[in-house]
Amino acid sequence: MSLQDPRLFGKVAVLFGGSSAEREISTMSGTGVLEALRSRGVDAHAFDPSQRELTDLKREGFARCFVALHGRHGEDGTVQGALELLGIPYTGSGVMASSVAMDKVMTKRIWQADGLPTPKYVRLAFDQQSREQVMAVPDVLGLPLIVKPPREGSSIGVTKVEGYSQMQDAVTLSAKYDADVLCEEFIEGEEVTCAVLGFGLDARALPVVRIAAPEGAYDYQNKYFTDDVKYHCPSGLPAEEEHEIQRITLAAYRTLGCRGWGRADVMIRASDRKPFLLEMNTSPGMTSHSLVPMSARAAGIAYEDLCLRVLASAALDATGGSQ
Numbered sequence: 001m002s003l004q005d006p007r008l009f010g011k012v013a014v015l016f017g018g019s020s021a022e023r024e025i026s027t028m029s030g031t032g033v034l035e036a037l038r039s040r041g042v043d044a045h046a047f048d049p050s051q052r053e054l055t056d057l058k059r060e061g062f063a064r065c066f067v068a069l070h071g072r073h074g075e076d077g078t079v080q081g082a083l084e085l086l087g088i089p090y091t092g093s094g095v096m097a098s099s100v101a102m103d104k105v106m107t108k109r110i111w112q113a114d115g116l117p118t119p120k121y122v123r124l125a126f127d128q129q130s131r132e133q134v135m136a137v138p139d140v141l142g143l144p145l146i147v148k149p150p151r152e153g154s155s156i157g158v159t160k161v162e163g164y165s166q167m168q169d170a171v172t173l174s175a176k177y178d179a180d181v182l183c184e185e186f187i188e189g190e191e192v193t194c195a196v197l198g199f200g201l202d203a204r205a206l207p208v209v210r211i212a213a214p215e216g217a218y219d220y221q222n223k224y225f226t227d228d229v230k231y232h233c234p235s236g237l238p239a240e241e242e243h244e245i246q247r248i249t250l251a252a253y254r255t256l257g258c259r260g261w262g263r264a265d266v267m268i269r270a271s272d273r274k275p276f277l278l279e280m281n282t283s284p285g286m287t288s289h290s291l292v293p294m295s296a297r298a299a300g301i302a303y304e305d306l307c308l309r310v311l312a313s314a315a316l317d318a319t320g321g322s323q
Contacts, residue, residue: 006041009311010063015079015090017048020071021156021177029286030068036307037066049073054082064314065090066307067283071152075283076102084317091310093282094317097257101280104150104182107256111277114255116248118277119185119267123150124171126179134167137183144186147171149178160186189270192235194249195284195292197309199259205246206295210235231291233298241268245275252277260313263292 014037016030017023030046037044047057049069057065065083067090069075075092077099083090093101100106111118122137138145138161147170148158157177159170174181191213195206210232235242249264263284267276284292286307296306 006037006308007043009042011061012037012042012044012064012066012311013047013057013062014044014066014068015047015049015074016068017050018069018071018074019050020069020073020075021152022070023050025285025287026068026070026074028288029070029290032286032288032303033066033068033307036304037311040304040308042308042311049079054079054086057083057088058086062088064088064311066311066314067092068286070283070285072102075281076151080317087316087318089314089316091314092260093256093258093262094315096317097259098282101256101258101262101282102151104148104279105180107280110255111252114251116252116255116277117275119187121185122183124181124183126175129171129175129181131168134171135164137167138164141183141185146184146186147174148182148184149174150180150182152177187267187269187276189273190268192237192245192266192268192275193263193291193295194245194266195261195263195295196249196253196258197261197296197313199313199315200254203250203253203258205250206292207233207298208235208237208242208245209233209291209295210237211291229289231294233294237268241273241275248275248277252280256280258282259315261292261310 014030014034016026018026034044034046065088069079075098077095080090080095080098084095105123108118108121120141122140144160144162147161157174159173161167161170171181191211192208194208196203198204212230214228245266252264253262263281265278267278286293293303293306
């Protein structure tokens with residue numbers, strides 16, 4: 001589809017808000033996307049699935065959806081499945097890739113099966129969280145380690161555990177957001193992120209963004225509500241490191257079956273500069289602090305044009321991921 005004539009998109013719903021723990025961030029993302037699309041002449045409308053029935057999309061004649069939802073009931077394949085049934089093309093990954101990528105444990109299993117580097121982990125299912133089982137985790141992963149909910153994002157419910165005495169509180173916090181708990185080896189080093197646009201062999205990695213957070217605290221508050229975090233794009237990394245991160249990100253994206261766009265979070269281990277994949281975001285943030293717009297800008301793509309490109313990639317699984 002040509003990006004020149006926005007009328008060809010028809011009536012567009014920007015889905016944002018939703019009912020997940022990331023509702024606030026989704027609202028910020030969706031508002032930015034909505035304004036960008038309208039500024040380019042797209043007939044775009046706000047649509048909050050937590051306030052309205054998705055069947056309204058069909059009844060009101062929407063031709064496609066820009067999914068700016070984050071977290072559960074938005075990024076996890078559920079909305080994607082509903083849109084498949086309604087026959088309305090949508091942005092981002094399809095049902096299976098969305099649901100798999102939302103679950104960090106399933107994602108890691110697939111990456112490991114394909115030989116892609118990701119930190120060691122222990123999954124504590126809801127019925128495996130006795131004191132003895134919790135306290136045994138550092139013996140497997142070492143300290144420090146990370147405890148987090150496997151199906152949340154935006155650093156919600158995440159704890160860096162420095163000693164055994166912190167384990168129980170960390171698991172209790174994580175379990176407030178998800179019945180299962182993911183305990184992960186801590187990779188000491190630099191955090192980077194790499195965005196991808198496209199589908200299959202045509203997918204391309206954008207420039208890597210290097211993240212420098214105060215005392216390494218790249219948490220929810222610092223991600224969205226302060227200017228304390230410094231982002232470097234161009235990353236300043238040696239060319240061979242940048243290329244390797246882009247290579248494994250593309251491999252990670254393709255092996256999960258992602259399409260449209262996505263963003264992988266990666267740690268570079270300080271001791272040997274080896275990159276480790278942490279997670280794949282299939283509905284990345286589009287706020288003023290977000291990383292995909294920053295990376296796109298470094299590649300010469302303005303925020304408004306990025307929104308149009310993502311919208312142009314809207315598709316259905318039923319048509320093989322093509323418009």
